[in-house]
Amino acid sequence: MQFIFSLAAFAGLALAQNAVIGLPKAGQTVAAGSDIIVQVQRPNSLTNSEEMAVAIGFASCGSGSCHPADEIMGTVVYNGKFDPVYHEAYLPPYQNFTVTVPSSFSAGNAQVNVAHATLVGAGLYPDMEALNQTIVIS
Numbered sequence: 641m642q643f644i645f646s647l648a649a650f651a652g653l654a655l656a657q658n659a660v661i662g663l664p665k666a667g668q669t670v671a672a673g674s675d676i677i678v679q680v681q682r683p684n685s686l687t688n689s690e691e692m693a694v695a696i697g698f699a700s701c702g703s704g705s706c707h708p709a710d711e712i713m714g715t716v717v718y719n720g721k722f723d724p725v726y727h728e729a730y731l732p733p734y735q736n737f738t739v740t741v742p743s744s745f746s747a748g749n750a751q752v753n754v755a756h757a758t759l760v761g762a763g764l765y766p767d768m769e770a771l772n773q774t775i776v777i778s
Contacts, residue, residue: 658683659694659756661773662734669776673743680754682724683732690764692757694722698742700777701749709753710770715742722756745777 663679670676678696699706699714717739724733741750754771 658769659754659771660732661752661754661771662731663736664752664773664775666773667776669778670741671778672741672745672747675738675740678718678737678739678752678754679734680722680724680737680756681732681734682722682756687761688764689761690759691722691724692759692766693720694737694757695719695755696737696739697753697755698745699751699753700742700745701751701774702746703748706749706751706772706774708770709751709755709772713753713755714751717742741777747777750775750777 660681660683661678662681663677664670680694680696682691695713695716696718697709697713697716699709699712718737722735724735726733752773752775755768756771757766757768759765760767
């Protein structure tokens with residue numbers, strides 16, 4: 641029984657390392673060519689970590705389904721430093737990035753993709769994750 645509790649605790653610590661796309665919200669409608677805020681949140685964890693970077697891209701899905709973010713980032717609009725901090729007491733640390741939705745995108749579903757790289761643990765092993773949020777281009 642202790643093994644199961646230990647396994648659950650380790651899984652919880654691993655998940656606590658994950659970033660989250662706070663903005664735009666899923667299904668939010670945005671205009672092609674407009675500026676939007678992409679908010680990348682990084683909840684605190686008990687495990688030591690050092691942020692490296694994020695990349696933000698947009699992928700048009702057209703009439704089909706979107707590709708997973710770990711397969712294709714689409715049009716990359718930001719690639720650089722990530723330094724999340726507290727702004728409001730009710731939200732985890734985050735950083736806002738003002739980026740431009742590609743003007744070439746046609747109306748329909750699109751995806752905001754985020755690649756997040758960090759160093760985790762006492763020995764600082766590299767960890768990377770890919771996130772996505774579906775939006776609607778008007």
